[in-house]
Amino acid sequence: MPAEHTVKAFTEDLDKIERSLLEMGGLVEAQIARAVTAVAQRDSESAARIIEQDSEIDRYEQDVQEQVERLFALRQPVAQDLRMTISAIQIAGYLERAGDLAASMARRSIVLCETREVPGLYALPKLGDASHTMLKDALDAYRDRNIDQAKSIRHRDRELDDMYVALCRELLTHMLEDPHRITPGVHLLFVAKNLERIADHATNIAELVDYVTTGTRASEDRPRGRGFLMEGAPSPDDPT
């Protein structure tokens, strides 16, 4: 039964790729959560470990790429299998980038230890939580091929953008009040931006659920938050 044997080997290969992606995703999720804590608690030892572990995520990406290349060469997938194989490279790329963003937050948290504290940033761990959970849910939706859950993630991306804008305004107000907060404020603005970008990658992954399942690519006119454009942003002339 060579045909059946081939089908079985093929399914095993696909499953193995998917397992690698989910393991990689779990590692990236943990890195993000740890990086947000390192920023909030000014924990430079934990930050150093996060930076070190980023290379493991890179190795996962390379491993997925090699598995995909082998599967293309040996098994020539079609239809949904083909779409799953193509999307695996893309998901590995998004996860690798999300891992980079976690490492970048960790690097900034080390510099933040040397700067004045910015008081009362309750919104930062909240944004971190939202972004981390979105990535987790996007990977769950991908694993379960759950189109409804994937769709809901696109809408959450907009809410997250609003949280991001509110946090940026808060940071800007602190920076205007006290020049000692300008340098830490800038780092925290970039940390917030990283979290917003991680949510974008989660959304990219969620959009691939539709593609893998139905073959249609999400149109690019994704609901867009206002970004951090600060129309009517706090100004030094405002009464404080």
Next chain:
Amino acid sequence: MPAEHTVKAFTEDLDKIERSLLEMGGLVEAQIARAVTAVAQRDSESAARIIEQDSEIDRYEQDVQEQVERLFALRQPVAQDLRMTISAIQIAGYLERAGDLAASMARRSIVLCETREVPGLYALPKLGDASHTMLKDALDAYRDRNIDQAKSIRHRDRELDDMYVALCRELLTHMLEDPHRITPGVHLLFVAKNLERIADHATNIAELVDYVTTGTRASEDRPRGRGFLMEGAPSPDDPT
């Protein structure tokens, strides 16, 4: 001669994908150059056109993805053809993201029109030029399968990181001197970050030249610039 006919059709398909990628790249290059000018000259009309044109770049990405999917399904590429086909999805992704970064700069340039000018930012157009040229050269290296040129781009990425750090320090000094420059300064920091990211995408594309040609993926321990970590950054207590 069905075999020869198939080979010819295959080569034509691959050539068409490559043409689409290079056209897409040309459009992205133009968007980046225009966005830097829009920021430097506070030209909100040009910025609006850049934002509008971003959807054309998205359509190119979708078109490349569809061509790749068709080629996989119909022609089952192997060896170098397989690698070229896989890398086409990745390059389209990097270019789409570089286009997004150009549109993001354009959006910030519109907000900048409403803020106080930050004087003497000679370094910004210089960074813009360097980043734009790197992307152009990466695409040329890809088109010509020129491994040496691709290698030189990795080293230029480091130089560009240094330019980026210098510009960030300059901006920070302006922000510390005059609180009216904090809001425009933050926007310009993000514009600088976008240009640094575009150069990263150029480096990603350059790394794929090696992969397509020889089958080896660049190791991830890319020479890393210091980033914008601002050790010893200007402080409000420094004499100015």
